Amino acid sequence: MAQNVIPASEYRAIFLSKRPLIDLRAPVEFTKGAFASSHNLPLMTDDERQQVGTCYKQHGPTAALALGHQLVQGAVKAARVDAWLAFCQQHPDAYFYCFRGGMRSQISQSWLQEAGRDIPYIAGGYKGMRQFLIQTIEDPALAPQMLILSGITGSGKTEVIHQRTEEAVDLEGVANHRGSSFGKEVTPQPTQINFENNLALALLQHQQRRTSCLLLEDESHLVGRCFISKPFFDGMQAANVIVLEASLQDRLQRLLAQYVHKMHHDFCVRDGEEMGFESFSQYLRQSVNGISRRLGQQHATELLALIERALQEQQQRNNTELHLEWIALLLGKYYDPMYEYQLQKKADRIVFRGDQRAINQWLDEQTPR
Structure with missing residues (x-):
């Protein structure tokens, strides 16, 4: 299926509408900072993320992607997809985001599409939305x-x-x-x-x-x-x-x-x-x-x-x-x-x-x- 992506121009509307958000980042990332309407349903646990990150540094992106799929497969993958489906059942207007709106968002979206549900993910991810909020605080017009x-x-x-x-x-x-x-x-x-x-x-x-x-x-x-x-x-x-x-x-x-x-x-x-x-x-x-x-x-x-x-x-x-x-x-x-x-x-x-x-x-x- 084609990707369903929410552009950065919608950040303001996302926050003002208190849109339900699925935060795909690992728990350690979520604990440091998140958004009021976000819920942490991670693609990877802290340990899995650390393993993939180490692999990326040592062997590059292809090997890291392969390790990620190896770590999150079978019953583990099914449990995470089920958690997303349950959230979307309660919040049909939900969006996904990961750190940069990249690989984690795309993989999660494709898995949900395979399960019969198409949920948009947010371009730029947490990093883009966070930068938008910082600019809001530092706006000279205030x-x-x-x-x-x-x-x-x-x-x-x-x-x-x-x-x-x-x-x-x-x-x-x-x-x-x-x-x-x-x-x-x-x-x-x-x-x-x-x-x-x-x-x-x-x-x-x-x-x-x-x-x-x-x-x-x-x-x-x-x-x-x-x-x-x-x-x-x-x-x-x-x-x-x-x-x-x-x-x-x-x-x-x-x-x-x-x-x-x-x-x-x-x-x-x-x-x-x-x-x-x-x-x-x-x-x-x-x-x-x-x-x-x-x-x-x-x-x-x-x-x-x-x-x-x-x-x-x-x-x-x-x-x-x-x-x-x-x-x-x-x-x-x-x-x-x-x-x-x-x-x-x-x-x-x-x-x-x-x-x-x-x-x-x-x-x-x-x-x-």
């Missing part, structure tokens, strides 16, 4: 649309981002990290590659909404361990800034909910009550230890002592109010001075200040509906 939402720790920036679903892209949501020393989530962060892939997808969806502004929360170049690429971050550093303001009391209650109530709950869901409390306690201690050098040993020691006292009260009496003491110290000695210093460097880019209601009203006025 910078003029950017508007940065800044605000002191605990002011509720993420709440505003979630309220502005049309204009906003949630960098912390994509990174699965709240962007601060206490910003770790119970579930792990994505790999750097998957962070970039998912950020690009969010930007494509934003473009599809055709809003006049790209609202982003003020971040450093690292969100946890996820690195924001230089062209994108440079655009953020040149963009106009709006500043979200909130009272100290509101900030303390918000951080108590985030750092204590939410994290304790999430750890207990993951680990059970007893181990969950210990995991939660370690999260607080490790968060302080991570900033102890910048905080200063005296303040770090004081902070840890307050945390231990609050944990004891929480465990014995189910009372979390003492956590407010170390949160207030953390704000006063670490977050607030750092924020004021950073905000001074952005002073000439600030175009509006206000609380959540004022920020939303201002954004409504700037963004035609």
